[in-house]
Amino acid sequence: MRNPEAARSQAAVTPPTAPVVIVGGGFGGLYTALALAERRQHPPILLIEPNDRFLFLPLLYELLSGELRSWEIAPRYDSLLAGKGVAWLQDRVVRIDAQSSQVHTASGRCLPFSRLVLATGAQANDFGIPGVAEYSLGFRTLADVERLQRLTKTLKQRARPLQRLAVVGAGASGVELACKLADQLQGSTIVDLIEQGPGLLPQAKAFNREQAEQALQRRDVRLRTHTRVEAVQPGGLTLLGPAGS
Ligand SMILES: Cc1cc2nc3c(=O)[nH]c(=O)nc-3n(C[C@H](O)[C@H](O)[C@H](O)COP(=O)(O)OP(=O)(O)OC[C@H]3O[C@@H](n4cnc5c(N)ncnc54)[C@H](O)[C@@H]3O)c2cc1C
Structure with missing residues (x-):
């Protein structure tokens, strides 16, 4: 997400080292962060995700049946990202200020970004069916x-x-x-x-x-x-x- 005009006018206030901020650590966000981190001379990368574990959803059935255990399908972000060049913040983004290129989090942080990736996934839908x-x-x-x-x-x-x-x-x-x-x-x-x-x-x-x-x-x-x-x-x-x- 990039607003060119806002970016120009905010160039003075956004530090040049502001990270690429990736919101959401599901398949989309995590793999974007890891792919970006593999590039030579990549910018600082910050992944913001409220959960402490990545969940490998296609194996959720095997967890239900007891064929696999939770540590096998839900590794912790800190161990997944250790030494990978991606910083992880356990927090939830509650507001995006595109004008000033900043995200605001549930814990009250205000963080600048140079580029923003939104990978917050989908939410369950009850299609209006009562109950x-x-x-x-x-x-x-x-x-x-x-x-x-x-x-x-x-x-x-x-x-x-x-x-x-x-x-x-x-x-x-x-x-x-x-x-x-x-x-x-x-x-x-x-x-x-x-x-x-x-x-x-x-x-x-x-x-x-x-x-x-x-x-x-x-x-x-x-x-x-x-x-x-x-x-x-x-x-x-x-x-x-x-x-x-
Ligand atoms: C049981 C099950 C089995 C599946 N099996 C398959 C399969 O075999 N093959 C297949 O292709 N697909 C499968 N899928 C679908 C697949 O898991 C989804 O398509 C995929 O997870 C989507 O990835 P995503 O990163 O877009 O979103 P998600 O995986 O939903 O990740 C979004 C992340 O964003 C975080 N987030 C949300 N809001 C905020 C916020 N405000 N601030 C910070 N973080 C936030 C959430 O905590 C979450 O971790 C399965 C899904 C389920 C439920």
Whole structure:
């Protein structure tokens, strides 16, 4: 992000050694910082990220299943960046002042930048469906994994007849998560995979779709297609399917 006019007028106030500031230490921000640091004579680089650990999201399923442990998929930023030429500040950017080329952080710091990279990722969206924020669990953070592990443990221990767990969305994440949950629950709970479209993995090749369908069938995951979630309540869902609500 660079505003040429502001940059010219602020050249006097922004020190020449102001770093490239990268906001967000996910895949985008971290790999930008590391790639920049590999260049010869790179400028100072400052990565601002509030969490102390980088999370390798594609392996979150293996953390849920216990195949991997948190230190294996969530290395600390200080060890990842040691000796790499990237400074890390554990903080959250709350305001950007493009005129003065400064970022303001939650802890009250005001930091100059020569260039700014915004890599703050996406936020979960409940698409306005009532009850999603209050009564459903996400799958994005270490805390989400811990909550799901506690839930699967409880469901396995109490094993009431016909208890059910629903995964909503039969894209790659939903299919993989439904399989891992079914493995964890070991038949104690019916796992439903709910999809509003006509089938799972809509963008995948036919072979991959077949493999995914077989993986779900082997675990007795119930795939409900053409079914929309209308609302989420404590302990239940309102669905709109081919036969109505
Ligand atoms: C379970 C799961 C599995 C996935 N598997 C795959 C896969 O196999 N293949 C694939 O291609 N993609 C996969 N994805 C998607 C992939 O992880 C995302 O596309 C990727 O993480 C996006 O990277 P990003 O850097 O843009 O954002 P993010 O990874 O979301 O990182 C954004 C970072 O910015 C930080 N941040 C936010 N706001 C601020 C602020 N104000 N100040 C400072 N820092 C801030 C956040 O703390 C976060 O660390 C998966 C996602 C999930 C959830």
